Amino acid sequence: MEGLARASDTDAPVYARGVHKSFGATAALRGVDVTVHRGEVVALLGPNGAGKSTLMRILATAVVADAGVVRVGGADVVAEPRTARARLGIVLADERCFYWRLSGRANLEFFASLHGMRRKQARPVVDEVLEAVGLAPAADRRVDRYSTGMRARLGLARALLGEPSVLLLDEPTRSVDPIGSIELRELVARTAHERGVAVLLASHDLHEAAAIADTTLVLAGGEIARVLDSGYDAAALEAVLVAATSRSGAATRTQRSTGPTGHSPARP
Secondary structure: OOOOOOOOHHHOOEEEEEEEEEEOOEEEEEEEEEEEOOOOEEEEEOOOOOOHHHHHHHHOOOOOOOEEEEEEOOEEOOOOHHHHHHOEEEEEOOOOOOOOOOEHHHHHHHHHHHOOOOHHHHHHHHHHHHHHOOOHHHOOOEHHHOOHHHHHHHHHHHHHOOOOOEEEEEOOOOOOOHHHHHHHHHHHHHHHHHHOOEEEEEOOOHHHHHHHOOEEEEEEOOEEEEEEEOOOOHHHHHHHHHHHHHHHHHHHHHHHHHOOOOOOOOOO
């Protein structure tokens, strides 16, 4: 199935084809293809340096690809970056964007204003997302009194304010305890399936990917090494990831020893 596109792929909320990105002599992405449909959770796994963060930044319009086509919510991220950003919700590990002396509700009302909502318009939207992430009972508590798991849920609530068609999650449970992680995973899956949001989840947590991903992409050496359907447990994902990383490392070492043309580099 790798490399084959369904007829509806081009209309998917996340559509990337042939994405290349290099930083100097280092190729971060080499012809990456990614599709995430409405209501689907796609996990992106790979070792450090595999290109996960670069791909997420390209989708978030923070970095421009050297080549390829990238659309978010139907908007080209280069030609229409503002439109693409308006259709995105982003959740990062260890969110630092909140005002800790304000309540969860006050923080969300502030971020709603950045979406152009007036206070009267924002109130029901804020109430709705607080209820959706299970923070309604703690809405008026100061954020510095939230647990790490509660702050992670507040980050998801912030991302949902603009009713995005796409959620980009970059290790959202990295600092969250096991129980909080399970709760957040269930919340992410429910958000995707009930709201029809396309979710791309970059993670090092194999249990997380196994629990909620409809599709898992294994990224190694800047390339999509494997595309896996649901049904793989954490141990199986680990085996696939280790094998893909080993092959990528061997290929990189071979290329370095022979040079880009396949010939041994000239000795000085």
